[in-house]
Structures are given as C-alpha cells and as structure tokens.
Amino acid sequence: MDANFWLIQTFNGVSYGALLFLLASGLTLIFGVMRIVNLSHGAYFLLGGYVAISVMRASGSWLLALPIAALAIALLGLFVERVFLRPLGFDPLRQVLLTVGFAFLFQQAALDIWGGDNLIIQPPPALSASVVVGGLHLPVYRIFMIALACAIGLALWFAMERTRIGAMVRATVDDAEMARGIGIDTSKVSMFIFALGAFLAALGGVIGGAFLGIYPGLDFEVLPVAFAVVIIGGMGSLAGAAIGSMLVGLADNFGKALFPEIAYFSLYAPMVLILAMKPTGLLGRE
C-alpha cells in the first residue's frame, strides 16, 4: 500500500462521489421543497440509462443520448408529479408508497422493454482514453465525471442563490405556507423541482451506465446510497449533498478496498454516527 494506492483510491472515490452528487442533488432538492421521500429516484436513474441506450442504438451518438434521455425522464417526472403526487397533498407516508408503486411499475416496464441483460453505455472514444498525471494512469472519463458534477453543482448553486426562481425555491424550502402567502406558486415550484430532480437522476444514469452498467435491480442498489448522501449532508441542502457525496464516495471506495467484508457497513455506519450526533445531517436545518 504505497502512496499511489491512496491517490488512486481517492481519485476513484471522488469520481464516484461526483456521480452520487448527480443522483443526490435532485433527491435533496425534491425533499427540501416537497418533503417527499422519493423512492422512485433510483428508477429515474435506471430509466435514464436505458433511454440513452435506445437513443444510441438509433443514432449512434452518445452526445445526443445524454440530453435526450435526461429530458425524456424529466418529462416523465413532470407527469408523475402533476397527475399523481400533487393531488395527494401533504402526507409523507402515502407519498412514499406512491413513489414505490411507480418504482415497481418502472422496473417492470424497463425489464419488458430492454430485457434483463447488463448493458453498458459506451462513451465516445475521446472520453475512453486515459491520461498520465504524475505517474498515475487516470481515465479521462472519470475526470469528465468530476468536471461535469462540478459544473452542475455550480449551475445549481448559481440558480438557487442568484436567480428569481432560486429565491422562490428557497422560500418554499424554508416555509411553504408563508411562501404561498406572499404569492409564490409553490405548486409550480414543486413541479419544476421534481422534473429537475428526475432530469439530474437520469443524467446520472447515463453517466454512471458507462462503468456501473445498466441492469434490472440497479435502481434499488443506487437508491440507498443516494439516501446515505442526503442524510449525511442534511436533507434539503445542496451544499450538504456535495459534501455528503464526497464522503460517501470515499467511504465506499476505501471501504471496499480496505475492509471488503464490511464494505457496505462501513458506508452506512458513519451515517448512523452522524445522525446520532446531529439528527438533521451535517448542513441540515430545523
């Protein structure tokens, strides 16, 4: 175990954390605005990957598949939010079970449409190479993932802190009733955020499909990890999601490398500890 081992593992952990951020940022925003525990979030991740595969089979272009898949799943999320979640009003348990119902429906539909094989999303050749930095061979794809997550994180931060829509979203997170009172259409805000969350999850699915593969059951595998991120960072907090992603990405990588037998335990146990000390997560409020 020399320095290279630690550097490579850290790099892998950070790049996995970047993928987790795509998944968890949407989840945390949805939770913050709508107080919904969205258990179909993993399904959006999975469907994003599958749609991208279909687009790539039809067009051969990865660059085209990425936005089309994300937008298609955003529309799906929009539909679910408008037609099913919105009419329920505020009732966490029923909302959770409703999203589970959709997770099962999406799972079965994906199995029927795309079959049970493990499909790999092949990124363009430019991203499949690797570069040598300081004697380490680093895959360009993982560097790209980190860059993309940073770009999206910055864009989200800018949108939330510096734009009018962002201010409306933040007001809804802080106090939905008061936000309604001063004329903010919180229903529209919810719709927008849910679609955005689905969009980000699908984006994660396309990106992650290159090294995780896309297969039935992946949805319920990534979901708890995303929840770990959101719980550690603090539910509803974007910055928390960023920190949580890094922590979980690193814990997961080092856990698997150093203590394979208790790898997942080493992922979830720190989360439980953080909860024990600060029940709202690192950056959560309330």
Next chain:
Amino acid sequence: MKRIWILLSVLALAAAVAPFTGPFVILLLAQILVLGIIAMSVDLLLGYTGLPSLGQAAYLGVGAYLTAILATKFGFGLGWDFWLVVLMGMAAGAATAGFFGLFAIRASGVYFLMITLALGMCVWGLAYRWNSLTGGDNGINMRGRPKFGIELANDLTFFYVVLGLFIASFFALHLLVSSPFGKSLVGIRERELRMRILGYNTWLHKYIAFVIAGGFGGLAGVLWAHLNGIVSPVDVLLPASVDALLMVVLGGPGTLVGGLIGATVVVFLREYLATMVQWWQYVLGAVYVLTILYLPGGIMGLFKGGKA
C-alpha cells in the same frame, strides 16, 4: 371483539381446508402468516404509534440469519431446541431494534422513514458482504426443517406450527394495544406534545414499541428461514421492508388484522399471480398506486367507514 371472532373463524377455515389443498397452496398460506406477523409488527409502529418504519425487514433478516447460521454451522435448532431458536430470534430482533431505536426514535415523520431505511441498509450491507458469516450474495442454504416428535419437513405440519405462532403473536399484540400502554401509544400518534405535557415519557413509550416490533420481526425471521430453506440478502433488501409497510397500509393501519389482509393480497400477487402471468408486477405497482389514491383507510377502512 367481533373482528377477533371473524379472524379466528377464517384461520380455522384455512386450517381445516389446508390438508385438502396442494403443497403450493399450503406454502403460500404459511408465507401469508409469516408475513402477517411482520406486518402486524409494522402496524404496531405505524398504525398505533404513528412511526412509519421503512426498515422492518432488518429484524426479519436478523432472525432469519441467526436461525440459518445456528442450523448450518452448529446444527442447533433442528430438534426441540427449535423453540429456543424461536426465543433467541425474538431476542435478537428486539436487541437489534433496541440498538437501532437509540438512533431512530429521536426522529419523527419523514426523518424517521429515512433513518429506518438507512439502518435497514446497514443490516443488508452486512448480509451482502460478510461472506464468511452470511454466505454473501448466495445466502445460506438450510438443510431441512426441525423435527421433534413431529416433522416440520412436512409442509402441512409446518403450516400448523406457523399458524399457532401467528395466533399467539396476534393475541400478544392485541393485548398490548388494548392495554393502557397501547392506549398511550395511540395518544402519542394523535398528539405527542399533549402526551408529553400530561407527563408521559413519550420517547420511552415509542422506544419500547420499537423494540417489541423488532422482537416480532425476529420471530417472523426464524419462521421465514425455515419456510424458504434459504436466507439471502434479498430478504433484507429495501423492497421487503416496503412490502411490509404496504401490507399494513393496504389492509388498514391500526387494526392488526389489516396486516394479515394486506399480506394475503401481496402474497397472492407476488407468488400466485406471478406463476400465471408475466405482467404481475404491473398489478402490484397498480395496487400500490390505487390503494394510496383511493383507499386511505385500507381495506379494513371500507368496513368501518373511517380510521380507528
């Protein structure tokens, strides 16, 4: 009271009819009863105490893995000592819940959902990766059910044992929720702050309910292991916990009996319909969605015209 008589007659009918059905139906009936036990434990939390647990499969997993490990590694629990394993499974489930409860009970509402989910995933993570103990992804294959005078390898005999334990669990939980303690749980569900002002230690009440629910989860786990003859991480995975929650919501929370009704519907869809048609999972998903949209009180709610 009427509800109990109806339940007992239905169970007696099932017991009487079981010998004349095939082995598949007997196993389904046993499965319904085992899942009925875990559903009732969820109901104690959700229906009576107002705590939506999304990690109940963890306690089932603890009981099931304990049973499988004792049986395969130590040859323990395959004779009369089966009853010891039943007690140990309950104790293990309760002890795990006792530990997890320290973290979970502080939270409420959506936070409680998320934390129980995460705690459940801890157990899944151990089951999935701790190869030397749990057999990892493949799980543990059991070699036969216990025999002590009677042979549980006979599915019908096993079904009767499960039935007996289900009825015992039902009456234990029924006594619990009818007791002053149970009434104070309902008080906490309705308005925790008021109960606290009245001088109740609401944390302790919730904690005790959580531990008891864990114990019954462990019991279900012991039976689950012997029912299937194999224990694997899938038994602990999130969908298992979600199913237990759905059973309660579907049957009607705060009724105990509702859990069994929900278990019947879910087992029918998952096991029976799945042998007949490919698209069973659409039906299951649709049942979730429709229950949530149109049956807020569950199936029991239809008969009562409101929540208890």
